[in-house]
Amino acid sequence: xxxxxxxxxxxxxxxxxxxxxxxxxxxxxxxxxxxxxxxxxxxxxxxxxxxxxxxxxxxxxxxxxxxxxxxxxxxxxxxxxxxxxxxxxxxxxxxxxxxxxxxxxxxxxxxxxxxxxxxxxxxxxxxxxxxxxxxxxxxxxxxxxxxxxxxxxxxxxxxxxxxxxxxxxxxxxxxxxxxxxxxxxxxxxxxxxxxxxxxxxxxxxxxxxxxxxxxxxxxxxxxxxxxxxxxxxxxxxxxxxxxxxxxxxxxxxxxxxxxxxxxxxxxxxxxxxxxxxxxxxxxxxxxxxxxxxxxxxxxxxxxxxxxxxxxxxxxxxxxxxxxxxxxxxxxxxxxx
Amino acid sequence: xxxxxxxxxxxxxxxxxxxxxxxxxxxxxxxxxxxxxxxxxxxxxxxxxxxxxxxxxxxxxxxxxxxxxxxxxxxxxxxxxxxxxxxxxxxxxxxxxxxxxxxxxxxxxxxxxxxxxxxxxxxxxxxxxxxxxxxxxxxxxxxxxxxxxxxxxxxxxxxxxxxxxxxxxxxxxxxxxxxxxxxxxxxxxxxxxxxxxxxxxxxxxxxxxxxxxxxxxxxxxxxxxxxxxxxxxxxxxxxxxxxxxxxxxxxxxxxxxxxxxxxxxxxxxxxxxxxxxxxxxxxxxxxxxxxxxxxxxxxxxxxxxxxxxxxxxxxxxxxxxxxxxxxxxxxxxxxx
Numbered sequence: 001x002x003x004x005x006x007x008x009x010x011x012x013x014x015x016x017x018x019x020x021x022x023x024x025x026x027x028x029x030x031x032x033x034x035x036x037x038x039x040x041x042x043x044x045x046x047x048x049x050x051x052x053x054x055x056x057x058x059x060x061x062x063x064x065x066x067x068x069x070x071x072x073x074x075x076x077x078x079x080x081x082x083x084x085x086x087x088x089x090x091x092x093x094x095x096x097x098x099x100x101x102x103x104x105x106x107x108x109x110x111x112x113x114x115x116x117x118x119x120x121x122x123x124x125x126x127x128x129x130x131x132x133x134x135x136x137x138x139x140x141x142x143x144x145x146x147x148x149x150x151x152x153x154x155x156x157x158x159x160x161x162x163x164x165x166x167x168x169x170x171x172x173x174x175x176x177x178x179x180x181x182x183x184x185x186x187x188x189x190x191x192x193x194x195x196x197x198x199x200x201x202x203x204x205x206x207x208x209x210x211x212x213x214x215x216x217x218x219x220x221x222x223x224x225x226x227x228x229x230x231x232x233x234x235x236x237x238x239x240x241x242x243x244x245x246x247x248x249x250x251x252x253x254x255x256x257x258x259x260x261x262x263x264x265x266x267x268x269x270x271x272x273x274x275x276x277x278x279x280x281x282x283x284x285x286x287x288x289x290x291x292x293x294x295x296x297x298x299x300x301x302x303x304x305x306x307x308x309x310x311x312x313x314x315x316x317x318x319x320x321x322x323x324x325x326x327x328x329x330x331x332x333x334x335x336x
Numbered sequence: 337x338x339x340x341x342x343x344x345x346x347x348x349x350x351x352x353x354x355x356x357x358x359x360x361x362x363x364x365x366x367x368x369x370x371x372x373x374x375x376x377x378x379x380x381x382x383x384x385x386x387x388x389x390x391x392x393x394x395x396x397x398x399x400x401x402x403x404x405x406x407x408x409x410x411x412x413x414x415x416x417x418x419x420x421x422x423x424x425x426x427x428x429x430x431x432x433x434x435x436x437x438x439x440x441x442x443x444x445x446x447x448x449x450x451x452x453x454x455x456x457x458x459x460x461x462x463x464x465x466x467x468x469x470x471x472x473x474x475x476x477x478x479x480x481x482x483x484x485x486x487x488x489x490x491x492x493x494x495x496x497x498x499x500x501x502x503x504x505x506x507x508x509x510x511x512x513x514x515x516x517x518x519x520x521x522x523x524x525x526x527x528x529x530x531x532x533x534x535x536x537x538x539x540x541x542x543x544x545x546x547x548x549x550x551x552x553x554x555x556x557x558x559x560x561x562x563x564x565x566x567x568x569x570x571x572x573x574x575x576x577x578x579x580x581x582x583x584x585x586x587x588x589x590x591x592x593x594x595x596x597x598x599x600x601x602x603x604x605x606x607x608x609x610x611x612x613x614x615x616x617x618x619x620x621x622x623x624x625x626x627x628x629x630x631x632x633x634x635x636x637x638x639x640x641x642x643x644x645x646x647x648x649x650x651x652x653x654x655x656x657x658x659x660x661x662x663x664x665x666x667x668x669x670x671x672x
Contacts, residue, residue, distance in 0.1 A: 134581055145518050148526035182481050182569040190484035190566060214570040215577025230526060231567045233518040234550040238571055241551025242578040249470055250610060259602045266599025270589050277585070 001030050001318055002096045003294075003311060004089055007037030008064045008082040009103020011301045017102065018045045020307025025055055028315050034089065034096065036082040038062040061085035065103055071110035084111060090293050091115045098294025098314045100285070102302045109146050112288060112295045119323050121330035123151070125290035126158045126229070127297070128165055129236055130283040135220030138283060140166050140175075142226055145233035146288065152195035155179070158226040159206045160329055161289040168320035169313055172223045178212035180227035180235060185211070192228065200226070205329050214238070243278040247271075281306035284313045290326075294318055337366050337654055338432045339630075339647060340425055343373030344400045344418040345439020347637045353438070354381045356643025361391055364651050370425065370432065372418040374398040397421035401439055407446035420447060426629050427451045434630025434650045436621070438638045445482050448624060448631045455659050457666035459487075461626035462494045462565070463633070464501055465572055466619040471556030474619060476502050476511075478562055481569035482624065488531035491515070494562040495542045496665055497625040504656035505649055508559045514548035516563035516571060521547070528564065536562070541665050550574070579614040583607075617642035620649045626662075630654055 007017040014037065021033045032055045035042045039060035046056065063081035065074045078084055083103045090096045101108050113125055126143035133139050142162035147154065159177050166175040179197055181189045186197060188211055200208040212225055217239055227235060250271070254260045264271070276282060285298040285306070294317050298310040317323075343353040350373065357369045368391045371378045375396035382392065399417035401410045414420055419439045426432045437444050449461055462479035469475050478498035483490065495513050502511040515533055517525045522533060524547055536544040548561055553575055563571060586607070590596045600607070612618060621634040621642070630653050634646040653659075 134585055148518070180570065182484070182566060193566075213577075214572075214574030215580075217574065218578065218581045230518060230529075231570045234516065234567045234570050235574055236550075238550030238553065238574040239578045241549075242554065242575045243582050244551075245470055245554045246579050246582055246610070246614070249613070250606075253606050253610070254603075257606070260606050263599040263602025263606075266595045266602075267590075270586075270593070270596050270599075274582070274586060274589070278582070 001028070001315060002032045002034065003314055004034045004036060004086040004096055004099040005311070006082045006086045006099060006101035006103055007035055007042060008062075009066075009101060009300070010298065012303055014041050014045045016302055016304045016307050018042065019049070019304040020302075021100070021311050022049060022051050023304065023308040024311035024315065025052060028312070031055065031311075031315055032057070033311075034059055036061050036086040036089070059085060059089065065107045067104050067106075069104060069107060071104075071106040074104070074107040075111050075114065083107060087111050087115050096293070097318050098296070100296045100298060100307065100310045100314055102298040102300055102307070105297060108295065108297055109288065112291050116295070117292045119290050119292055119326050119330070121327065122157060122161070122290040123154050125288050126161060127286045128162050128289050129280065129286035130170075131218065131236070131239060131280065132277055132283060133218050133220040137220055137223070138170055139217060139222055140224045141217075141232055141236050142224065142289065143229040143232050144236045144286060145229045147229045150192065150228040152192060152199050155196040155226050155228065156199040156203060156206070157290070157330075159200055159203070159208070159224070160333065161326060162224045162226060163206060164322055164325050164329065165287060165289055165317070166224050168322050168325070169316045174207045175223035176209045176221065177206050177224045177226060178209055178222045180225050180231055181211035181213070183211065184213060196226075203333065205333060240278065240280060247275055247278070281309070283309070285310035287313060287317070292323065337364070337651060338368045338370065339650055340370045340372060340422040340432055340435040341647070342418045342422045342435060342437035342439055343371050343378060344398075345402075345437060345636070346634065348639055350377050350381045352638055352640045352643050354378065355385070355640040356638075357436070357647050358385060358387050359640065359644040360647035360651065361388060364648070367391065367647075367651055368393070370395055372397050372422040372425070395421060395425065401443045403440050403442075405440065405443060407440075407442040410440070410443040411447050411450065419443060423447050423451050432629070433654050434632065436632045436634060436643065436646045436650055438634040438636055438643070441633060444631065444633055445624065448627050452631070453628045455626050455628055455662050455666070457663065458493060458497070458626040459490050461624050462497060463622045464498050464625050465616065465622035466506075467554065467572070467575060467616065468613055468619060469554050469556035473556055473559070474506055475553060475558055476560045477553075477568055477572050478560065478625065479565040479568050480572045480622060481565045483565040486528065486564040488528060488535050491532040491562050491564065492535040492539060492542070493626070493666075495536055495539070495544070495560070496669065497662060498560045498562060499542060500658055500661050500665065501623060501625055501653070502560050504658050504661070505652045510543045511559035512545045512557065513542050513560045513562060514545055514558045516561050516567055517547035517549070519547065520549060532562075539669065541669060576614065576616060583611055583614070617645070619645070621646035623649060623653070628659065
């Protein structure tokens with residue numbers, strides 16, 4: 001298992017990226033990591049942290065792609081950047097299995113799609129981030145924004161890819177899959193969603209349980225929600241944003257009265273846990289499903305633990321031959 | 337000011353509908369209310385509650401439209417229902433200015449649009465619910481789901497209608513208006529949203545401040561967010577749902593440990609306030625903008641206070657001649 005670690009582009013730099021990967025190596029004996037970034041910086045970090053020299057490699061590419069770079073320009077002009085270099089390595093060498101990056105999302109999607117190619121039969125790759133549910137489980141959201149122009153068949157493919165991912169990486173045998181819509185009734189939504197509903201209902205490889213409204217994402221009733229990338233993006237960001245806003249409001253309100261401050265002393269641990277519950281970093285990165293090699297996008301602010309989770313997700317996908325399973329399923333599905 | 341109160345279709349029945357309207361009459365001396373529903377039930381309620389007999393009227397129409405009725409069937413077949421009867425009264429009699437209903441949304445939109453007609457120049461009416469912000473203000477969301485198939489020009493009209501509404505009913509002089517999108521940069525989103533962005537940016541009657549991501553709805557940075565009805569519906573339901581889910585989780589967690597229970601005793605009032613903060617009923621109903629008469633849709637579970645707010649919203653819109661202002665603005669706007 002050879003994974004490429006794009007050390008640049010995240011907010012927390014080399015310590016988070018390298019530290020997270022080394023943490024994953026501790027529990028995965030057959031994991032080899034290639035660190036791409038500034039050679040001196042990587043070497044400096046490694047020299048002061050325990051690691052297995054036989055399982056690390058350094059590739060020098062000190063350039064950074066930022067959110068301000070236009071993805072197509074970045075690919076063309078920033079060949080010395082860690083992200084583009086990392087993806088080129090993946091493309092050119094069959095030994096490399098995947099990449100973990102916390103860099104610019106647009107460039108990562110564009111470059112992965114163009115350079116690495118898609119799994120045979122897949123129309124478009126899709127992001128599938130994970131959120132926690134009220135019942136202690138997780139829910140995947142696919143697609144959370146990789147594609148803006150979507151067809152019903154693409155949404156069906158999101159369900160096929162997402163189901164295999166949730167099953168193989170999170171151990172949910174037959175993921176209950178819902179379609180994000182404006183109401184639960186079959187006829188709800190626009191033409192796109194009505195057509196997607198029909199495809200999902202009729203597909204034997206999807207455990208389709210019907211439409212889901214935005215309010216039920218964290219209910220624990222669903223393991224996977226499929227959606228067009230536009231509304232999926234709204235769903236994920238709104239869920240995270242509302243939770244953080246509310247926790248911030250509670251914090252502010254606690255400081256407004258002495259009795260609240262006293263009460264909060266008893267509940268300190270609980271509030272810390274609520275915050276952790278909604279901390280998406282604990283649930284790993286957003287996997288770009290449907291690409292021939294494994295691509296995991298961690299949040300820009302990922303810390304060491306978050307990177308560790310990203311690396312371990314990629315490892316689990318490889319270990320379970322996710323893409324091979326996906327090709328097999330697609331071969332049995334006939335979608336116009 | 338003559339408002340029609342559709343007494344059926346809500347969960348809390350006559351007491352909420354009539355009680356809320358009478359409450360509004362207490363502070364608005366020139367408000368006349370026509371209660372539509374079962375005559376005996378309405379009479380029974382009024383006989384035991386103080387009211388000004390000169391300012392109430394009863395119209396008998398005891399049928400109910402439910403969420404299971406197909407809107408077009410309901411209009412055709414349920415002429416004795418309070419909603420259809422109420423809208424017919426509005427249509428036939430210029431004295432009536434508007435309707436407040438907590439009944440089935442689909443039927444209300446369809447029947448209002450077909451029977452009452454649109455403000456001259458308006459392509460499609462749009463819902464504009466209100467949510468609270470972290471900074472103590474409010475934010476309107478337009479459209480939250482009246483239309484699923486949307487054009488850029490329709491989104492511009494949502495901004496024009498919503499701005500006038502927020503200004504006249506909530507007293508915000510020049511509402512900061514954002515477009516719901518998957519990122520803040522100008523080029524984000526699909527063709528629809530890029531084209532809408534350009535129209536909004538160039539319109540002198542909209543205080544356009546750029547794209548907004550789902551996570552920032554409650555930030556207080558915006559007074560109005562415009563969106564296609566599909567993603568607007570996701571935005572509103574996800575915001576409400578996440579907040580309620582999180583509060584429910586906190587409540588469950590409090591009961592898990594004695595020290596949390598003790599702490600919560602000090603904070604009882606605060607938690608009640610947080611719940612009230614996210615209780616959409618406190619912010620009135622969802623106004624259907626762009627219809628020639630005033631149509632306010634309250635939530636199905638509206639209590640007396642929520643209905644009072646809905647009635648008072650309708651009153652404020654009438655008092656400020658919202659539709660006349662809208663016609664004037666539209667006459668000055670040239671949209672393809």
